[in-house]
Amino acid sequence: MSTPSVDLIDQSIWERGVPYAAFEELRRSDPVHWHDEPDGPGFWALTRHEDIRAVSHDPARFSSYEAGVSRLDVDPGHLEAYRTVVIAQDPPEHRWTRGIVSTIFTPRAISSLETAVRNLARAALRRALEKRRVDFVTEYASPVPMHTISEMMGVPEEHRLRLLELSGGLIDDQDPEVAGTADFRTNAQVEVFLIAQQLAERERTTPGENLTQRLLTAEIDGRGLTEAEFNTFFMFLIIAGNETTRTAMSGGLTTLLDHPEQLATLRADPSLLPGAVEEMLRYWPPIHHFRRTAMCDVELRGKTIRKGDKVLMWYPSGNRDESVFEDPNRFDIRRDPNDHLSFGHGEHFCLGASLARLEMRVMFEELLGSVAEIVPLAAPRRLRSNLINGIKEMRVELHPA
Numbered sequence: 038m039s040t041p042s043v044d045l046i047d048q049s050i051w052e053r054g055v056p057y058a059a060f061e062e063l064r065r066s067d068p069v070h071w072h073d074e075p076d077g078p079g080f081w082a083l084t085r086h087e088d089i090r091a092v093s094h095d096p097a098r099f100s101s102y103e104a105g106v107s108r109l110d111v112d113p114g115h116l117e118a119y120r121t122v123v124i125a126q127d128p129p130e131h132r133w134t135r136g137i138v139s140t141i142f143t144p145r146a147i148s149s150l151e152t153a154v155r156n157l158a159r160a161a162l163r164r165a166l167e168k169r170r171v172d173f174v175t176e177y178a179s180p181v182p183m184h185t186i187s188e189m190m191g192v193p194e195e196h197r198l199r200l201l202e203l204s205g206g207l208i209d210d211q212d213p214e215v216a217g218t219a220d221f222r223t224n225a226q227v228e229v230f231l232i233a234q235q236l237a238e239r240e241r242t243t244p245g246e247n248l249t250q251r252l253l254t255a256e257i258d259g260r261g262l263t264e265a266e267f268n269t270f271f272m273f274l275i276i277a278g279n280e281t282t283r284t285a286m287s288g289g290l291t292t293l294l295d296h297p298e299q300l301a302t303l304r305a306d307p308s309l310l311p312g313a314v315e316e317m318l319r320y321w322p323p324i325h326h327f328r329r330t331a332m333c334d335v336e337l338r339g340k341t342i343r344k345g346d347k348v349l350m351w352y353p354s355g356n357r358d359e360s361v362f363e364d365p366n367r368f369d370i371r372r373d374p375n376d377h378l379s380f381g382h383g384e385h386f387c388l389g390a391s392l393a394r395l396e397m398r399v400m401f402e403e404l405l406g407s408v409a410e411i412v413p414l415a416a417p418r419r420l421r422s423n424l425i426n427g428i429k430e431m432r433v434e435l436h437p438a
Contacts, residue, residue, distance in 0.1 A: 052421040060354035069340040080347035086358035089350040094383035099329035102127040106327045121269045137255040147391040158403040173431040178286040186278030191247030204276040212421040233271035281323040287428040288321030296368045313370035314397045319377035322352040352378045410436040
């Protein structure tokens with residue numbers, strides 16, 4: 038069978054939708070696929086669930102630290118700062134940094150946020166229902182996770198909407214409609230760091246019970262975060278704590294509206310919601326891919342991955358691997374087991390997975406409990422990005438229950 042001629046770098050392809058047919062053919066005929074780059078050496082595209090898991094569990098041979106995880110090419114001048122972020126680290130540094138944050142993202146700590154998340158969701162829904170016709174992304178999917186992570190970090194109200202604006206421009210930089218200019222992105226990062234420094238200064242003089250205070254005082258083996266590490270960590274948590282949940286919520290609702298029989302089943306039996314959340318994540322993963330860099334020559338399915346080669350793990354493809362998921366293109370809120378890859382695997386399993394699951398469950402509980410009918414007014418407008426599986430606009434009409 039011939040290898041499909043899909044250009045995974047072309048953002049316009051992803052703006053139209055995930056190329057699932059091409060991924061299916063790659064899994065069948067060339068699961069460890071060499072992909073050329075017009076302005077680079079090329080990369081390996083991994084499309085099978087087993088291979089993505091194996092690479093995720095092997096940081097010694099497939100490094101996050103060497104060149105980061107979210108870009109094919111990283112400016113060397115930015116690489117050192119990028120490496121202070123937990124997702125771009127390898128052991129033992131990664132385990133040290135993760136150890137600080139994991140003391141905060143415990144199941145008990147996350148479960149204690151449910152009331153706050155529910156109150157935020159209800160307030161957002163009240164505002165949306167008053168308007169009736171809204172952009173679901175900006176009115177509901179975005180503000181709830183941003184306010185949640187801001188509450189956790191002790192961010193004052195006056196900074197939250199601004200951080201929401203800045204975070205989109207920083208992570209969605211492939212879409213010119215969202216990202217703006219290079220100067221905007223540089224200035225956005227500076228502004229986020231300034232907010233982080235103001236917050237840190239406030240916590241040093243008037244300590245509170247929040248995530249920022251814990252980050253500033255946490256130590257492992259006698260070492261805490263430096264100021265630069267704290268600033269970068271703050272930016273990462275604000276972006277990651279908002280962007281991926283917003284994307285998962287928007288993609289989840291889109292998927293439910295595309296499968297009205299599954300939506301009706303969920304309305305009839307809300308106890309299915311935890312499993313439905315997992316199936317939404319499988320069917321619409323928030324992230325298209327993450328990267329690793331080979332640290333030595335590695336044989337994988339008969340292909341030789343050379344030291345220094347880029348390796349991209351394509352989560353939408355792994356989530357529809359026929360060898361793992363029965364009838365993988367079917368959306369089934371009762372699917373069990375559901376070993377999706379949307380939170381990653383191994384060393385870099387998503388720190389905020391429990392928080393994202395809580396937010397999605399509560400937000401859908403409130404949405405389906407307060408809204409009798411959700412009528413699409415236009416096709417969702419997808420993000421122009423092969424990194425973020427996002428929706429930038431989703432116009433709907435809400436009919437109250």
